[in-house]
Amino acid sequence: MLNINVTYLRILLITLSTGLFGITVDYLTHLETSIGLHSLFSVRGVREPPDSVVIVALDEASELHLNVGKDLTRWRHFHAKLIEQLTAQGVLLIVFDLQFIVANNDDKVLAAAMHAAGNVLLTECVQKLRYGVEDFFGREECSDSNQKPFAEKNCRYSSRII
Numbered sequence: 001m002l003n004i005n006v007t008y009l010r011i012l013l014i015t016l017s018t019g020l021f022g023i024t025v026d027y028l029t030h031l032e033t034s035i036g037l038h039s040l041f042s043v044r045g046v047r048e049p050p051d052s053v054v055i056v057a058l059d060e061a062s063e064l065h066l067n068v069g070k071d072l073t074r075w076r077h078f079h080a081k082l083i084e085q086l087t088a089q090g091v092l093l094i095v096f097d098l099q100f101i102v103a104n105n106d107d108k109v110l111a112a113a114m115h116a117a118g119n120v121l122l123t124e125c126v127q128k129l130r131y132g133v134e135d136f137f138g139r140e141e142c143s144d145s146n147q148k149p150f151a152e153k154n155c156r157y158s159s160r161i162i
Contacts, residue, residue, distance in 0.1 A: 052092035056082065076106035080113035087117040095121045 049055070056079070079096070086094050094117065100110075114120040 050092075052090070053095065054086055054091050054093070055095045055097055057097035074104075076100070076104055076110040080106070080109045083110075083113040083117050083120060087119070091119070093119050093121065095123065097123050099123075 079098075083094060100107075100122070
């Protein structure tokens with residue numbers, strides 16, 4: 001009789017331990033979204049970016065001053081020249097924190113500059129979308145070619161680099 005109780009206690013202990021482990025893992029995997037990136041960066045502290053990496057971005061004040069809004073298409077030729085100049089200065093990595101959503105005639109010039117430099121990284125705005133009972137990862141405001149993969153029923157993730 002004592003053996004049965006010990007066996008049940010072991011089973012109960014293993015079950016509770018497994019459940020607690022699962023809850024802990026689930027909590028930790030959602031830590032970034034539950035606490036927020038701002039809090040995590042505050043805990044980590046300020047880190048100086050490497051001198052050999054350049055991030056090209058446009059802040060809200062510059063958008064208003066230049067009257068750009070969300071239309072960055074007219075700046076692609078300028079971005080191509082910027083890539084050429086930064087590469088000539090020896091920058092190891094150029095990161096564009098900009099969205100090139102709509103096609104433009106200067107796309108070929110920009111793509112050629114990126115290809116020649118070989119050190120350009122484009123970012124992609126990805127957000128979790130809910131369609132019915134399935135989750136998708138993408139963005140609402142993107143070109144038709146970027147939206148196409150999300151029309152497929154079993155699509156889970158997509159990345160696209162110009």
